[in-house]
Amino acid sequence: MAGWGWGWARAVRGLLLDVSGVLYDSGADGGAPIAGSAEAVRRIKASGLKLQLCTNETQATRADFVRKLRAMGFDVSVAEVTAPAPAACRLLQERGLRPHLLVHHDLVPEFAEIDKTNPNCVVLGDAAEHFTYANLNEAFRLLIGMEKPVLISLGKGRYYKETDGLKLDVGAYMKALEYACDIEAEVVGKPAKSFFESALAELGVPAEQAVMIGDDIVSDVGGAQQCGMRALQVRTGKYRFGHWFRGNLENSSTCSAKAAHFLAGMLDIEKMMLLFSLVGAISFTFQIFQSFTGLLCGGAREGQVMTQSQMVPDGCQQHKDT
Amino acid sequence: PRGRRAQRGGGGGGSRSVPGGAALAAPPFPPLGRARRLRPRTGGRNHPRQGKGSSPLSGLPRLCLVVFLVSLSQRPGLGGPFVLTRLRSAPVTVRFVTNTTKESKRDLLERLTGLGFDIAEHEIFTSLTAARNLLEQQQVRPLLLVDDKALPDFTGIGTDNPNAVVVGLAPEHFHYEMMNRAFRLILEGAPLIAIHKARYFKKKDGLCLGPGPFVTGLEYATDTKATVVGKPEKTFFLEALRGTGCAPEEAVMIGDDCRDDVGGAQQAGMRGILVRTGKYRPADEDKINPAPYLTCENFPEAVEHILKQML
Numbered sequence: 001m002a003g004w005g006w007g008w009a010r011a012v013r014g015l016l017l018d019v020s021g022v023l024y025d026s027g028a029d030g031g032a033p034i035a036g037s038a039e040a041v042r043r044i045k046a047s048g049l050k051l052q053l054c055t056n057e058t059q060a061t062r063a064d065f066v067r068k069l070r071a072m073g074f075d076v077s078v079a080e081v082t083a084p085a086p087a088a089c090r091l092l093q094e095r096g097l098r099p100h101l102l103v104h105h106d107l108v109p110e111f112a113e114i115d116k117t118n119p120n121c122v123v124l125g126d127a128a129e130h131f132t133y134a135n136l137n138e139a140f141r142l143l144i145g146m147e148k149p150v151l152i153s154l155g156k157g158r159y160y161k162e163t164d165g166l167k168l169d170v171g172a173y174m175k176a177l178e179y180a181c182d183i184e185a186e187v188v189g190k191p192a193k194s195f196f197e198s199a200l201a202e203l204g205v206p207a208e209q210a211v212m213i214g215d216d217i218v219s220d221v222g223g224a225q226q227c228g229m230r231a232l233q234v235r236t237g238k239y240r241f242g243h244w245f246r247g248n249l250e251n252s253s254t255c256s257a258k259a260a261h262f263l264a265g266m267l268d269i270e271k272m273m274l275l276f277s278l279v280g281a282i283s284f285t286f287q288i289f290q291s292f293t294g295l296l297c298g299g300a301r302e303g304q305v306m307t308q309s310q311m312v313p314d315g316c317q318q319h320k321d322t
Numbered sequence: 323p324r325g326r327r328a329q330r331g332g333g334g335g336g337s338r339s340v341p342g343g344a345a346l347a348a349p350p351f352p353p354l355g356r357a358r359r360l361r362p363r364t365g366g367r368n369h370p371r372q373g374k375g376s377s378p379l380s381g382l383p384r385l386c387l388v389v390f391l392v393s394l395s396q397r398p399g400l401g402g403p404f405v406l407t408r409l410r411s412a413p414v415t416v417r418f419v420t421n422t423t424k425e426s427k428r429d430l431l432e433r434l435t436g437l438g439f440d441i442a443e444h445e446i447f448t449s450l451t452a453a454r455n456l457l458e459q460q461q462v463r464p465l466l467l468v469d470d471k472a473l474p475d476f477t478g479i480g481t482d483n484p485n486a487v488v489v490g491l492a493p494e495h496f497h498y499e500m501m502n503r504a505f506r507l508i509l510e511g512a513p514l515i516a517i518h519k520a521r522y523f524k525k526k527d528g529l530c531l532g533p534g535p536f537v538t539g540l541e542y543a544t545d546t547k548a549t550v551v552g553k554p555e556k557t558f559f560l561e562a563l564r565g566t567g568c569a570p571e572e573a574v575m576i577g578d579d580c581r582d583d584v585g586g587a588q589q590a591g592m593r594g595i596l597v598r599t600g601k602y603r604p605a606d607e608d609k610i611n612p613a614p615y616l617t618c619e620n621f622p623e624a625v626e627h628i629l630k631q632m633l
Binding site: 131132140158159169173180182 | 494529
């Protein structure tokens with residue numbers, strides 16, 4: 001907890017924001033913004049903090065994606081978006097790979113400059129309805145026929161939330177092809193470290209001065225913390241109660257992330273800044289208390305969180321344990 | 323009497339002679355004892371059974387023969403049906419097992435009777451039967467992602483408002499919408515039952531994805547583990563033996579797939595006989611540990627060995 005006690009007093013100069021599940025929920029009809037998020041983005045910009053959208057969305061080109069967000073009231077531009085497809089293109093060009101694309105139709109233009117003849121690798125994106133048996137079989141046959149099969153997956157999320165419910169994400173299909181061919185895929189996008197690093201480069205802020213905000217405990221929070229950033233999980237989007245027990249989060253600052261997550265209902269930057277200092281002060285106090293009693297948590301991460309949960313306001317809903 | 327079984331015979335099987343000169347790797351199993359000779363009964367399947375685990379009628383050996391169905395039906399010309407008739411006059415219970423997910427028991431029965439085999443429906447055990455037994459045991463209503471031709475094996479099980487998911491080989495169901503339906507059910511707590519997890523299979527026009535990849539994808543997305551009911555899972559063999567009154571140690575499996583048939587059966591505590599027909603490839607018997615109890619040329623030879631050496 002030491003890193004959080006006074007650590008939060010360190011300046012935060014930039015924010016990486018996940019998009020789906022934080023700013024808006026995607027859907028067949030274009031999706032719907034999450035209440036208060038557009039206003040929050042405006043306030044971030046007005047406060048002088050730098051902003052970069054760090055998304056794994058691969059159902060559209062960046063230009064179309066930004067157009068959609070702007071139509072919902074988000075004041076963002078293409079330069080402020082870090083997405084997997086351009087990163088994958090760079091990778092393909094560096095390694096001389098010619099891809100067979102199993103991606104959403106609307107993403108294909110991002111690969112316009114790439115040679116796709118006589119493919120020697122498969123690129124997998126969130127193809128949604130295009131994840132048919134026939135399409136998957138085609139990708140499988142190509143991979144199994146390669147001497148050295150290369151499978152590049154744009155992200156490895158398990159599922160995401162759309163307006164009409166939860167849906168399987170590219171990760172499930174990545175695992176399917178990995179199992180079928182007995183290979184391991186390379187992930188471009190969250191939670192790969194290189195992806196966060198390129199987002200930070202585009203943000204122009206070092207990791208210690210950046211905070212990642214997302215709804216996915218593994219891809220957003222876990223991945224960001226592996227890079228040395230601090231991270232917050234919001235309870236919108238795909239968030240499900242109990243998932244923070246499952247994340248493989250080694251950084252002890254997780255606990256405060258979990259606490260802040262309980263107390264932060266919505267994306268409200270100014271309140272959160274105040275919160276960080278408050279949480280930092282409280283956890284510092286607990287540490288002192290802990291070292292006297294030695295009984296409080298028994299060293300278990302969960303134990304610490306349970307103690308902090310006593311601070312949760314009464315309105316907190318208890319979801320079914322997964 | 324069962325008590326003497328372990329003391330009878332030599333240690334390993336080194337002193338045995340086997341028809342066809344098949345090499346016998348030293349099996350780690352104690353040999354089955356020689357029980358008193360009895361006058362042969364007609365129809366081994368009519369043996370009175372007192373349920374699994376209860377003491378047998380005095381002197382009756384209990385041997386259950388589990389035969390992998392495909393190896394039986396592939397070479398009818400070798401006198402398969404005749405061999406089966408010989409088996410019937412011996413005091414053994416026979417079961418025929420297969421991992422198919424595309425043929426119902428009735429279709430299988432028709433096909434085999436058409437080939438001249440004298441088989442009753444209750445002697446056939448498929449991985450679909452295993453799935454059905456599990457559903458009945460757990461009293462759940464399944465969302466069935468199985469081939470239409472397999473549906474007759476699930477009649478009588480309610481499928482309205484499903485709270486379980488069964489996945490077989492059913493490419494027509496592996497599209498995004500159906501996968502999402504299954505995914506949401508499992509996320510809400512429905513158990514995921516996989517008939518088997520084959521990675522792929524061969525069709526005329528090339529390799530095709532099996533159910534395994536899709537089950538793996540669902541396991542990953544929901545962070546759960548599927549219950550696999552088909553071979554080479556131990557439960558498959560134990561389920562096949564249920565109702566025969568035989569313990570695995572009293573049963574023998576004959577099959578052509580070293581890893582899935584023989585290996586799987588031996589993991590379950592049975593003895594395995596590998597036949598050199600069908601899927602068999604040279605040196606297959608070296609690929610599992612422990613090695614097969616016996617490797618021999620074909621099904622009739624395997625039966626000869628059993629009738630002469632193991633009863």
